[in-house]
Amino acid sequence: WFAFRIKQKNILIQNQQLKLEKESSLILERNRITTEMHDDIGGGLSTIRFLSEMAIDSNSEEDRNLKLNKISNSSKELIENMGDIIWALNTQNDNLESLIAQIRFFASEFAENNQIELVTNIEKIETQKIINGEKRRNILLCVKEAFHNIQKHSSANKVHLMIEYQEILRITITDNGVFFDF
Numbered sequence: 520w521f522a523f524r525i526k527q528k529n530i531l532i533q534n535q536q537l538k539l540e541k542e543s544s545l546i547l548e549r550n551r552i553t554t555e556m557h558d559d560i561g562g563g564l565s566t567i568r569f570l571s572e573m574a575i576d577s578n579s580e581e582d583r584n585l586k587l588n589k590i591s592n593s594s595k596e597l598i599e600n601m602g603d604i605i606w607a608l609n610t611q612n613d614n615l616e617s618l619i620a621q622i623r624f625f626a627s628e629f630a631e632n633n634q635i636e637l638v639t640n641i642e643k644i645e646t647q648k649i650i651n652g653e654k655r656r657n658i659l660l661c662v663k664e665a666f667h668n669i670q671k672h673s674s675a676n677k678v679h680l681m682i683e684y685q686e687i688l689r690i691t692i693t694d695n696g697v698f699f700d701f
Contacts, residue, residue, distance in 0.1 A: 551653060555604055563597035607656035615648040618655045619682055622662050622690070626680050629666050635678050642683035658690070665692045673697055 567590055574586035606612055606621060619641060630637035669675050673696025681691040 552604075552608065555656075559600040559604060560597065563593060563600065566593045567597070603656060603659060607652040607659075610652070612655065613649055613651055615644060615650055615684065615688070618650060618658060619644065621655075621659055622680070622682065625659070625663060626666065626678075629663075629670075630678060633670050635670070635676055638677070638679045640679070640681040642681075642685075644682070644684040648684065658688070662690060662692070669694045669696060 570586050570590045570593065574583050574590065577583040577586060606617075612618075612621075623639060623641075626637055626639065629635070666678070669678060669692070673694050675694035675696030677695045679691075679693045681689075681693075683689050
């Protein structure tokens with residue numbers, strides 16, 4: 520009977536530890552979400568507010584139109600960032616298939632909007648591989664940054680996107696643009 524009571528107490532302690540770990544994990548996730556919301560949305564809204572005030576105080580119509588154009592671009596970027604945050608938070612997307620679909624959607628839309636030919640090569644991948652929201656979002660942000668750098672710096676008109684998974688996820692993005700001379 521004594522051994523049974525000890526075992527029950529051990530089980531109770533283990534359950535309490537698991538509960539505390541889960542609560543701690545939730546707190547960390549909430550803090551991460553709060554930080555992302557503050558950084559992405561708060562920063563974007565501050566930019567829009569600042570540009571709006573400048574547009575109101577603008578003396579020329581040309582300058583006002585320039586500020587309004589920046590406001591439009593900032594709000595579009597803010598909406599895109601909000602969509603990314605929501606996508607990353609949705610636990611139904613916690614798999615490689617969702618990440619690949621999101622990357623393909625972004626790359627296709629980006630290429631179309633920037634008159635860039637996109638070639639994709641996605642190797643057969645175990646798409647149900649679990650990948651959490653934070654990692655998915657960070658990978659997506661890296662891919663986006665690569666595409667933005669291509670558009671901004673390389674003058675490319677063709678981009679090749681290759682995604683493969685064999686023990687590790689490998690995303691390769693190459694373009695036919697100009698290179699830096701060192």
